[in-house]
Amino acid sequence: MKYIAKSQWALPNILDKLERGADGIEIQLLNPDTEECLKLDYKIPEEFKILPIKCIHLPLNAQTDCNYDIETPIGQRAFIKSIILAEKLIDKTGSKMNIVCHMTQDIKTMNELEILDKTYEFIATQAMLHPNCNINIENVTRRTMGIYDNAVFARSLNLPNIGTVIDTCHSMISEFITGQITEYGKTSNEYYKFVTIEDAFKENKDICRWIHLNNANMDGGFYGKGKGHGVPFDINNKEDIEKLTKILKLYKTLDFKAPLCLEVREDNYLHSENFSKTRRACEEVFKNIGEY
Numbered sequence: 402m403k404y405i406a407k408s409q410w411a412l413p414n415i416l417d418k419l420e421r422g423a424d425g426i427e428i429q430l431l432n433p434d435t436e437e438c439l440k441l442d443y444k445i446p447e448e449f450k451i452l453p454i455k456c457i458h459l460p461l462n463a464q465t466d467c468n469y470d471i472e473t474p475i476g477q478r479a480f481i482k483s484i485i486l487a488e489k490l491i492d493k494t495g496s497k498m499n500i501v502c503h504m505t506q507d508i509k510t511m512n513e514l515e516i517l518d519k520t521y522e523f524i525a526t527q528a529m530l531h532p533n534c535n536i537n538i539e540n541v542t543r544r545t546m547g548i549y550d551n552a553v554f555a556r557s558l559n560l561p562n563i564g565t566v567i568d569t570c571h572s573m574i575s576e577f578i579t580g581q582i583t584e585y586g587k588t589s590n591e592y593y594k595f596v597t598i599e600d601a602f603k604e605n606k607d608i609c610r611w612i613h614l615n616n617a618n619m620d621g622g623f624y625g626k627g628k629g630h631g632v633p634f635d636i637n638n639k640e641d642i643e644k645l646t647k648i649l650k651l652y653k654t655l656d657f658k659a660p661l662c663l664e665v666r667e668d669n670y671l672h673s674e675n676f677s678k679t680r681r682a683c684e685e686v687f688k689n690i691g692e693y
């Protein structure tokens with residue numbers, strides 16, 4: 402099994418992940434208003450050209466996440482900058498570069514806001530303009546029935562280089578929230594249904610091209626919030642191992658081919674201990690369920 406690590410666009414951070422055995426890197430671009438993103442002048446530093454960069458994540462603003470996603474003009478501008486950068490990082494092997502972009506609205510809301518057709522058109526155009534990139538659409542946590550609309554969205558376009566991302570932390574939050582609302586499936590509600598991590602894998606089967614593997618807990622005061630978002634899996638924690646076993650069994654039995662990117666927060670991004678911890682936990686679980 403190969404493990405991808407996520408890193409900022411900064412050489413020392415990337416090197417720390419590679420020294421810890423990462424097999425590839427997903428670059429997280431930050432807020433498009435910040436200096437970092439403005440620096441994206443399409444000149445790639447020489448040392449970056451030999452790094453195993455496999456994926457570029459659209460710029461993300463942690464405070465106002467929703468403002469920078471594919472449905473908005475600023476999100477689309479950031480998308481264009483990111484995909485041009487991504488193309489320049491394609492290595493000599495010629496394997497496609499992955500792009501991760503968030504979708505923050507569900508299809509019903511986009512339709513109501515009259516942005517659905519424009520968003521479809523934007524993504525389809527970008528996919529055709531950049532055939533060497535896979536555009537992978539990530540869901541964010543939704544409470545409505547459109548929880549896996551990223552899969553519906555990508556399937557509707559039916560283009561070979563448009564796929565989805567499963568984020569296991571987002572999926573576990575969805576399971577938690579919809580579980581509470583529906584008493585874990587016992588009551589039905591016109592607007593909500595109970596969706597599980599298993600649903601995430603089934604809904605995205607065959608169209609998922611990238612997986613953000615991470616955990617969620619209550620450390621931020623609510624399940625999956627703040628510090629409880631994107632947490633590592635700890636081999637010494639029984640509950641973590643149970644959750645990870647369930648996820649990796651789904652991955653294996655449903656025959657997923659998408660790379661596993663360990664998208665975990667760190668106390669210090671120059672010492673990515675949580676990446677190493679999560680990788681160890683994965684290796685241990687694969688030892689138990691059989692290598693894949």
Ligand SMILES: [Zn+2]
Nearest residue numbers: 539568613664
């Ligand atoms: Zn993610």
